[in-house]
Amino acid sequence: MSAGSFSTEAAKFSFSPILNKTFGFLTNRDTRELLMKWSMNGRITAQAFRYDECFQPYQKNDFVWAFFQDPDVLSHLKIVSENSGQWVTLGTKVKKVDVQEILCSQLSMSLFDCLYSEGIVRESGHICKCLDEYLDDFTISDELRKVLLLDDCEKHDVFSQSDREQFLFLLFKHLCLGGAICQFEDTIGPYLETTKSIYKDLLSVQKDPETKQIRIISTVFKVSAYDENGMCYPSGRPHQQTFAYLIVDPLKRHVYVLYHCFGGGAF
Template sequence: MEKSFQFNLLESGVQLSPEHKELLMKWGLDRSLSKHKFNFDQPMQIYEIENFIYSLLRSQAVSASLGVAGLDIVKVKFEKLTCNNTTLDLFNVLKEGSIAPVRPDGSINGCFPDKFQDVNCETELHMALLNEDSDQYCLFSDEDRNEFLFRLFQLVVIGGSLCQYENLLQPYLDVTKQLYKSLVSVYKNKSENNKLMVSSSVFEVKEVSSEDGESFFPASSWKDEHVQTVCYVIVDPEKRHVTILTNKHIPFW
């Protein structure tokens, strides 16, 4: 018999410094980005993750927080992300080599404006994230792009529909770091000279649909699908905590 997990809301809201919250506002993410943290009532093994996520999204406390209360959840598509990074070294490539989108002083190279995945791209950093045909795109492997840290970085760089882009890389790195630290748990691995390791498991919820097959979350319908409309579930089995980070793209027009 499958477990029926119970969830209680612990806290809501993105925990960042006032300076970093101002940056979220500048990037058009202050109204769309949300975070909800819950505890759950019994042990959970990773092999139970499918049942866990179904229980999570069907929970009255969770569905009310996500704005999907009362909707009939029949099918959930999700995928596991890797979460191996404890530093920002993943992004060193942005300053290395002849095709680096960022100069040694940290300033971001501009480019001819274009649009990819319904995002206005005005810098080579955007090209590295979104344009598969650009030279800069190859700086990150598929494995890199599957890292939760990379997903957070992409989220803040692209921002919302009214995003005011940065000229320097560092603000993006600073906010990515603080978001990441607020979402994942780490521990010291004594067998590897107290090396910091991530103990959280992260999953991206791709689609939640009802009995008629219509998807209603994270995007309210297929017409609302966007690279910036995302839902991440971060599970800490040891503490029995689960955090849901969502962002819903709000079109300008």
Template sequence: MEEKYTFVYIESKKYKRLQDPSIQELLLKWSVKGNLKFQTYCFNQHFQLYQKQELANAFFQDHVIASTLQTMSLSGSWAPVGIVATSVDVEHIPCSATTMAIFSCLQDSSNGIVRSDGWIVQRPYEEIDNYTVADELRNVLLNHDCHNYKLISEAHREEFLFRLFKHLCLGGQWCQYEDNIKPYINTTKILYKDIIRVQKHPATKEVTITSIVLKVVARGSDGIAYFPRNPENEQNFAYLIVDPYNRQITTLVHHYGGTFQS
């Protein structure tokens, strides 16, 4: 009989780059600090992508996970989920980018999104998908009808690296937007390097991504999503970042709103 997945919480795991005071200051400014959480678990079994649903089901139905995995309560505080999932939606997210070249079109001043020094071009205020759009960066991220939208291919928009960038740009409920694109680019790079694993080919020195990224929504017996809550909001998101070689899972969850943290 095949052994079932089991999980061990690595409570001591730290994300050193993210603890840098300058990064923490930006996360606070974007209303993300306090609403974004990482946790790491070890698991015992071999894993390949075709087993994504099996792994996700086992993860969210495990009692160790129920007692240690944290989600944000309706009162805005973090607490263990306390339940096992009845169902889990799982989506494989492409994760192949090994450089920041995906953002070159955004930083090219000839495209009219930023100026040559990285300052973001402003535009008339409007609401798109309940987000305030007053500059060309958020316009190209959210407005399917803007003339620059197709600068970024759908394949690139699906990449985990680009998703992280968009999540940071949109921020939390009290987000104070940047006037320059560089803090978004730099913080995305730091976050990506902290949670994604790579390997280098010994002969060619080519770097490839070894992590597998799964976007998840876990639901209880009542059918209501709890990890994350209210996934209809794009900024309520949860990912399992699986390192199949070291047999580790990093959870990344963000809840839009919550409490303001200084």
């Protein structure tokens, strides 16, 4: 089954929720206060499921299809209701899935050193301001958001295309852009620290027995699902800040779901 296609195949994987799993970035008081400031609190969550069969990345389409067919997933997978803004479970019969494998190889935060060297962030950590510009739901009032949002920005190329496709970069961008009534930071530190915290919380690493080098063993997928009425997950209203990632740990046979729905966060 290819990504985005319909299927009548029997699911090859079974899943069950890990109800006692906690994620540090959701329980840490300082991080929650930042998520509240960025209008993401109450609209972002992480969940854990275990699965029963050996997984290889080439099986991604079958794996994600099985995930969205599993009754235990459908009855536990959280989404923000478009009508009430409250947390509900997916519950609907999924007819189609889209799966995109996300690059995930960064083992340090050095990817963001260019923000300092290219004058986007001052040595003090303060983000350089600019005249306000507007793009869709975003107000661009500093050089950081220009680099993140504007393809024709003078400094757009400080991040290569492959940099921008890394899970670490995507997390950072999501946090910087925030929710509907985001209060932006004046300094880069909170964005970098929170990105690092979430990244470490979700990924598993292992030392290569031959090279002795640490490597990431988790596989990351960006996913969406469709029912008979159209897209139903992560939301029926597409937005670049509405996202769902599945992070698969092949050793523990765990899959973590990172979900956010764009809107006004809880205070």
